[in-house]
Amino acid sequence: DYIFYTDWAWTSFVVFSISQSTMLVVGAIYYMLFTGVPGTATYYATIMTIYTWVAKGAWFALGYPYDFVVVPVWIPSAMLLDLAYRATRRNKHAAILIGGVLVGMSLPLFNMINLLLVADPLEMAFKYPRPTLPPYMTPIEPQVGKFYN
Numbered sequence: 001d002y003i004f005y006t007d008w009a010w011t012s013f014v015v016f017s018i019s020q021s022t023m024l025v026v027g028a029i030y031y032m033l034f035t036g037v038p039g040t041a042t043y044y045a046t047i048m049t050i051y052t053w054v055a056k057g058a059w060f061a062l063g064y065p066y067d068f069v070v071v072p073v074w075i076p077s078a079m080l081l082d083l084a085y086r087a088t089r090r091n092k093h094a095a096i097l098i099g100g101v102l103v104g105m106s107l108p109l110f111n112m113i114n115l116l117l118v119a120d121p122l123e124m125a126f127k128y129p130r131p132t133l134p135p136y137m138t139p140i141e142p143q144v145g146k147f148y149n
Contacts, residue, residue, distance in 0.1 A: 013115065017108035020072055024048075024107070025100045028081055033092055038085050041099075045078035065127065067119045073110035077103045 028041035049071060056069040084099035 013108070013111070016072070017111060020074065020111075021077070021100075021104045021107045024074060024078060025081065025096075025103050028078065029085075029096050029099065032085055032095070038089075039082050041078035041081040041085075041103075042075060045074035048072075048074050065119070065124050067124065070115065070118055072107075073114050074107070076110055077107040080106055 024041060024044060028044050031040045031044075032038060052069065052071045056066075056071060059068050060066055080102040081099040084102055085095045088094035088098060
């Protein structure tokens with residue numbers, strides 16, 4: 001709900017930025033170093049983007065709002081990584097360092113722009129109210145001190 005979102009928006013943005021950057025760089029660099037095939041990062045990013053669009057569609061089909069799943073912007077950062085790999089083909093460590101820095105700096109920037117376009121969470125909370133809990137999930141008040149005056 002919106003309270004959770006507003007409390008944790010910055011934290012989750014940082015955590016997801018770090019994890020997505022790492023996932024892209026480690027996977028693509030690992031593959032490129034052992035196969036020598038450039039263009040892999042863009043391929044990875046495209047696959048992850050398509051997968052996230054499918055997940056977004058699945059959640060939407062379940063009745064969640066369209067903005068419930070935000071598709072991260074991987075492809076531009078992946079293209080930068082591929083360009084860094086081509087530019088530093090003779091030095092594998094430079095590919096990791098320069099490509100990693102480019103992705104680590106650009107991916108959060110692209111995603112911040114992406115998140116600015118997402119519908120206001122407070123507005124979404126009123127459009128899609130949280131469903132009431134079923135009886136078996138309803139919290140029971142503690143019975144401590146019940147027999148004491």
